[in-house]
Amino acid sequence: MVGLFARLKDGLSKTRQGLVGKVEELFTGRKRIDAELYEELEDILIQSDVGVDTAMDLVEAVRAQVKAQKIDDPAMLTDVLKEQIAAMLGSETEPLNLQEGSLTVIMVVGVNGVGKTTTIGKLAHQLKAQGKRVLLAAGDTFRAAAIDQLEIWGSRVGVEVIKQQEGTDPAAVAYDAVQAAKSRKVDVLIVDTAGRLHNKANLMEELRKITRVIGRELAGAPHEVLLVLDATTGQNALSQAKLFSEVAGVTGIALTKLDGTARGGVIIGIMHELSVPVKLIGIGEGLEDLREFAAGDFAAALFESR
Amino acid sequence: MAMFEGLSDKLQATFKKLRGKGKLSEADVNEAMREVRMALLQADVNIKVVKDFVNKVKERAIGEEILRSLTPGQQVIKIVHEEMIALMGGTQSKINMASKPPTVILLVGLQGAGKTTHAAKLANLLRKQQSKRPLMVACDIYRPAAIKQLQVLGDQLNIPVFDMGNKQNPVDIAKAAIEHANSHGNDLVIIDTAGRLHINEELMGELRQIKERVRPQEILLVVDAMTGQDAVNVAESFNRELGLDGVVLTKLDGDTRGGAAISVKAVTGCPIKFVGVGEKLDAIEPFHPDRLASRILGMGDVLSLIEKAQENFDLEKAKEMERKIRKQELTLEDFLEQLQQLKSMGPLSSLMDMIPGIGGNKQLKNMELDEKHFARVEAIIKSMTPEERRNPVIIKDSRKKRISKGSGTSIPEVSRLIKQFEETKKMMKQLTGNSNLMKKMKKKKGAGLRLPF
Ligand SMILES: Nc1nc2c(ncn2[C@@H]2O[C@H](COP(=O)(O)OP(=O)(O)OP(=O)(O)O)[C@@H](O)[C@H]2O)c(=O)[nH]1
Numbered sequence: 208m209v210g211l212f213a214r215l216k217d218g219l220s221k222t223r224q225g226l227v228g229k230v231e232e233l234f235t236g237r238k239r240i241d242a243e244l245y246e247e248l249e250d251i252l253i254q255s256d257v258g259v260d261t262a263m264d265l266v267e268a269v270r271a272q273v274k275a276q277k278i279d280d281p282a283m284l285t286d287v288l289k290e291q292i293a294a295m296l297g298s299e300t301e302p303l304n305l306q307e308g309s310l311t312v313i314m315v316v317g318v319n320g321v322g323k324t325t326t327i328g329k330l331a332h333q334l335k336a337q338g339k340r341v342l343l344a345a346g347d348t349f350r351a352a353a354i355d356q357l358e359i360w361g362s363r364v365g366v367e368v369i370k371q372q373e374g375t376d377p378a379a380v381a382y383d384a385v386q387a388a389k390s391r392k393v394d395v396l397i398v399d400t401a402g403r404l405h406n407k408a409n410l411m412e413e414l415r416k417i418t419r420v421i422g423r424e425l426a427g428a429p430h431e432v433l434l435v436l437d438a439t440t441g442q443n444a445l446s447q448a449k450l451f452s453e454v455a456g457v458t459g460i461a462l463t464k465l466d467g468t469a470r471g472g473v474i475i476g477i478m479h480e481l482s483v484p485v486k487l488i489g490i491g492e493g494l495e496d497l498r499e500f501a502a503g504d505f506a507a508a509l510f511e512s513r
Numbered sequence: 514m515a516m517f518e519g520l521s522d523k524l525q526a527t528f529k530k531l532r533g534k535g536k537l538s539e540a541d542v543n544e545a546m547r548e549v550r551m552a553l554l555q556a557d558v559n560i561k562v563v564k565d566f567v568n569k570v571k572e573r574a575i576g577e578e579i580l581r582s583l584t585p586g587q588q589v590i591k592i593v594h595e596e597m598i599a600l601m602g603g604t605q606s607k608i609n610m611a612s613k614p615p616t617v618i619l620l621v622g623l624q625g626a627g628k629t630t631h632a633a634k635l636a637n638l639l640r641k642q643q644s645k646r647p648l649m650v651a652c653d654i655y656r657p658a659a660i661k662q663l664q665v666l667g668d669q670l671n672i673p674v675f676d677m678g679n680k681q682n683p684v685d686i687a688k689a690a691i692e693h694a695n696s697h698g699n700d701l702v703i704i705d706t707a708g709r710l711h712i713n714e715e716l717m718g719e720l721r722q723i724k725e726r727v728r729p730q731e732i733l734l735v736v737d738a739m740t741g742q743d744a745v746n747v748a749e750s751f752n753r754e755l756g757l758d759g760v761v762l763t764k765l766d767g768d769t770r771g772g773a774a775i776s777v778k779a780v781t782g783c784p785i786k787f788v789g790v791g792e793k794l795d796a797i798e799p800f801h802p803d804r805l806a807s808r809i810l811g812m813g814d815v816l817s818l819i820e821k822a823q824e825n826f827d828l829e830k831a832k833e834m835e836r837k838i839r840k841q842e843l844t845l846e847d848f849l850e851q852l853q854q855l856k857s858m859g860p861l862s863s864l865m866d867m868i869p870g871i872g873g874n875k876q877l878k879n880m881e882l883d884e885k886h887f888a889r890v891e892a893i894i895k896s897m898t899p900e901e902r903r904n905p906v907i908i909k910d911s912r913k914k915r916i917s918k919g920s921g922t923s924i925p926e927v928s929r930l931i932k933q934f935e936e937t938k939k940m941m942k943q944l945t946g947n948s949n950l951m952k953k954m955k956k957k958k959g960a961g962l963r964l965p966f
């Protein structure tokens with residue numbers, strides 16, 4: 208467990224270095240809380256991909272606290288900002304919606320290249336380690352070698368993959384997979400889907416159909432629709448979250464590539480504007496590089512001094 | 514038109530209260546610049562780049578043009594648009610070809626940017642455009658099934674793929690690929706590499722080694738158009754480590770504004786050479802700075818707007834217009850309507866050139882076609898009574914005086930407009946008589962029906 212925590216800290220350190228480093232520098236390097244300081248704070252937040260609106264809201268919230276609590280020492284602003292961000296993120300951990308004693312279907316969706324297949328590999332590994340029987344469905348029948356990619360993850364993790372030929376209707380693969388999952392009595396079925404841009408009506412319709420077929424074959428399924436978002440993405444992530452939610456009923460977000468220098472501030476923006484919780488974060492390309500997202504911890508980790 | 518939401522509308526609103534003020538103060542311009550800043554940030558242009566850019570635009574705006582303009586909102590947009598195009602550079606979708614083949618292109622970038630797909634798209638494009646005989650090279654030995662992905666694409670396009678499995682060092686693979694190309698008559702080698710983080714020293718070192726060993730003519734950074742503020746860090750690192758020659762901007766068929774393009778260009782100075790606009794293997798286009806500028810500003814893509822206008826083209830109305838033109842029944846009312854339609858479509862200069870039968874017409878081109886002029890014309894017509902619009906001959910001195918006052922223009926300007934209108938009416942008649950203009954216009958579906966005033 209200690210090892211895991213160290214990895215998480217390691218993965219998050221880039222984020223922390225970026226955002227927190229700057230915020231602390233700003234707060235400790237100043238004598239007075241003035242308009243200029245607020246402006247710089249806003250800039251730093253925007254640079255973290257928080258988004259202009261959310262950045263302004265956050266600064267407003269900090270300003271209000273400063274006034275209410277009669278704060279005049281800039282050094283105290285770190286805590287104030289931390290509190291405000293935590294408030295926006297919500298401090299509860301949102302675990303995956305896993306059914307006790309019956310089949311759980313998790314569908315994984317998102318735009319091209321965000322890390323869906325990799326996240327599925329990591330998640331399968333994690334669930335298997337918890338003693339669950341896991342089955343994967345190769346629902347990306349479009350992208351070249353997408354099926355092979357999932358199969359390689361399947362054999363790495365040691366779980367089976369339900370697949371058909373490239374070009375098959377993905378809803379048919381999903382149908383097969385649910386049947387197989389039922390008859391093999393697995394605990395969790397994870398369905399991969401092809402990357403698609405959320406503004407393409409026909410591809411979104413296809414996703415709607417996959418969701419519908421899964422629901423028809425198993426009442427209440429899919430229990431979890433995970434939208435994978437790339438932390439490097441800017442404000443477009445909001446549009447992705449909105450449209451995928453509309454079509455596929457997204458229940459949670461997996462935020463990947465937090466091991467880069469992208470700050471992950473997009474989380475704050477998304478949670479602030481949409482009610483979809485972030486459930487998982489990806490911090491690398493290895494099997495172990497997936498973490499449960501804990502809003503409170505995340506905010507705290509962001510502001511932990513180094 | 515819904516596409517014109519965004520900056521254009523906001524600026525219009527900002528300036529509305531200033532109308533009739535005659536002059537814009539620095540404070541007014543500052544207010545407009547706040548909107549510009551917002552629009553750029555919402556489009557994911559990096560904040561530092563935005564700051565420099567806004568300062569530049571502000572200087573220009575306060576300096577001159579805007580003060581004399583009747584529609585400062587439009588004027589600001591024009592300046593912003595122009596400066597953005599200047600910043601992004603021209604259309605430069607040329608690939609440097611080696612004097613002694615093969616030409617080697619190395620594709621690099623973050624995970625999931627679209628390198629593999631664009632290796633195939635580029636190979637396909639250059640084969641078609643320049644009759645190249647490409648070889649694609651699978652140097653992504655890390656991501657599961659990455660080699661297979663390139664092979665499948667190669668099969669689809671019937672383009673050979675060189676690979677050595679995933680147990681060999683990518684540097685050796687690249688080197689061996691060049692030898693293979695030499696002995697198999699491939700004059701173009703496109704190397705696909707694994708996606709990597711710009712802060713991964715080991716993997717960045719690998720790219721440096723590949724560069725040293727194969728000396729590529731082009732190192733292209735593949736960037737996802739949806740990238741946020743971090744684009745500057747990524748581009749800066751790749752450029753520092755490798756010395757980039759160009760950028761490929763992918764997934765532009767999404768609904769992202771694509772501000773990352775400006776950031777990348779600003780920090781690397783490299784031209785954006787191509788854009789990816791779909792998953793199909795022919796969905797690659799040369800980069801058009803003007804289109805992206807409009808998009809970043811939330812003005813829609815001017816060109817797709819025009820297409821849209823063409824789609825919405827109302828044949829009945831066009832016929833009516835044609836009849837009116839032929840019979841010289843055209844009124845200033847029609848004129849105004851056309852003017853307003855034109856205005857709603859964005860920058861005029863770019864529009865005019867595309868209107869069939871007008872782009873090449875000297876006589877028409879010599880007429881003043883700038884937006885400033887349009888605004889004044891509009892103001893003048895709006896100050897006329899309906900009767901005056903229908904029958905401009907009744908406009909004598911006292912009416913002219915009233916109209917010029919109402920529109921904030923001068924009597925000579927009003928006279929000139931009326932005269933021009935009569936002349937244009939005649940000219941339109943000639944054109945329709947002589948040159949089948951209407952037929953040509955119809956072929957181009959409607960764009961031509963904007964009157965050339
Ligand atoms: N650094 C880093 N890379 C990641 C992470 N998650 C995924 N990747 C990489 O991102 C790239 C794309 O991942 P995929 O899993 O193929 O993405 P996808 O969404 O399935 O892609 P498509 O199916 O092509 O739409 C791969 O190179 C992954 O190794 C992460 O958390 N960190």
Ligand SMILES: [Mg+2]
Nearest residue numbers: 323324347353
């Ligand atoms: Mg995939």
